Amino acid sequence: MSRGGSGGRTRVKTARGRTAASQRWLERQLNDPYVRRAKAEGYRSRAAYKLTELDERFAILKGARRVVDLGIAPGGWAQVVRRQVPAARVVGIDLLPVDPIDGVTIFQMDFLDDAAPAALIEALGGAPDLVLSDMAANTVGHPQTDALRTMALVETALAFAVDVLVPGGTFVAKVFAGGADSTLVAEMKRNFTSVKHAKPPASRKGSVEWFVVAQGFKGRSAE
Numbered sequence: 001m002s003r004g005g006s007g008g009r010t011r012v013k014t015a016r017g018r019t020a021a022s023q024r025w026l027e028r029q030l031n032d033p034y035v036r037r038a039k040a041e042g043y044r045s046r047a048a049y050k051l052t053e054l055d056e057r058f059a060i061l062k063g064a065r066r067v068v069d070l071g072i073a074p075g076g077w078a079q080v081v082r083r084q085v086p087a088a089r090v091v092g093i094d095l096l097p098v099d100p101i102d103g104v105t106i107f108q109m110d111f112l113d114d115a116a117p118a119a120l121i122e123a124l125g126g127a128p129d130l131v132l133s134d135m136a137a138n139t140v141g142h143p144q145t146d147a148l149r150t151m152a153l154v155e156t157a158l159a160f161a162v163d164v165l166v167p168g169g170t171f172v173a174k175v176f177a178g179g180a181d182s183t184l185v186a187e188m189k190r191n192f193t194s195v196k197h198a199k200p201p202a203s204r205k206g207s208v209e210w211f212v213v214a215q216g217f218k219g220r221s222a223e
């Protein structure tokens with residue numbers, strides 16, 4: 001590596017076998033203030049600050065007692081919950097392996113598995129008041145297909161939230177540029193008193209991700 005450019009920007013020397021794309025990714029990581037901050041503060045990923053910033057705007061962690069983290073890997077969001085509300089019980093699930101987090105129950109399994117919802121609630125010891133979903137489908141390089149696959153995950157996460165949340169609960173999910181589609185937004189508005197889209201500063205400007213924050217769950221009677 002070498003120092004160069006304005007503001008002491010770190011440049012990465014080319015290496016045999018490294019593609020131009022991986023070169024750009026590595027330089028971006030090394031020069032990303034959120035990456036440096038996450039390392040300094042002990043967070044597993046810069047994504048932790050996306051949740052922190054959403055919480056600063058919407059107070060989604062205030063009073064949280066039971067939290068489900070869908071797509072928990074590598075664990076940054078769960079770390080934020082544990083630091084902000086250490087008394088809360090947290091359960092997470094992901095297809096990928098996740099190193100243990102103190103106070104968090106982690107399942108390595110597919111959320112779409114029929115057994116997953118019951119396993120999460122049993123481990124949580126009761127109905128959650130907050131369901132977080134940072135899930136995204138593996139991309140295939142076709143933007144419309146990628147968006148549809150991720151939105152299908154959001155729909156499944158929403159159905160889970162509507163089925164298990166306590167009245168007044170909150171649902172937060174990652175979506176793609178343009179936000180949740182009109183049908184999904186309508187379903188959220190039918191079940192929650194407030195539905196907002198947001199792009200926290202920690203979300204890279206070039207990223208297509210946004211987040212939808214649905215608060216004030218009306219309860220099963222809203223169905």
